[in-house]
Amino acid sequence: MxxxxxxxxxxxxxxxxxxxxxxxxxxxxxxxxxxxxxxxDQAAQWVNMLIIDKKKLRMKQSGLPQQVIDQTPKFARLAKVPVVKAKVGPQIMVLIADNQIYDQIPVKKEVKASVSGLFISDVRGLRGPLEKPEKKKPGFFARLTGQK
Structure with missing residues (x-):
């Protein structure tokens, strides 16, 4: 051979x-x-909250408690996290949203959210349905490959 x-x-x-x-x-x-x-899903509770602001930030800049930042793996600290600043009852909290529902969360509106610890897993409109986010137009490479 x-x-x-x-x-x-x-x-x-x-x-x-x-x-x-x-x-x-x-x-x-x-x-x-x-x-x-x-x-x-087992630990989730439905809570009424007023969404103040939402951004995608790195863990260090997110305003989350230091204990949460220390518990995250080193490689995950570099990634951007969808952070939501909301008023829950009388206090303002910083929460982490699920990537799948981040675009559905309206800013400056009151919503009913399923919260498990500091994690928002589902959102519903308190006064009527939530608006659907606009579909983004495909990028350059998506158009080249024919993906939608």
């Missing part, structure tokens, strides 16, 4: 092993995520 064929076989074997490893790692991560989501 020639050296090129042996090298090709070794590279293919490494690629197959990497795909198998990633597959099982993804299954394990999905299982963990489902367990965490079940725990969040």
């Amino acid at each position: 020639s050296p090129q064929i042996i090298t090709l076989i070794i590279v293919l074997a490494i690629c197959v092993a990497a795909f198998i490893l990633l597959y099982f790692q993804g299954k394990r991560n999905m299982k963990k995520r489902d367990e965490q989501q079940a725990a969040i």
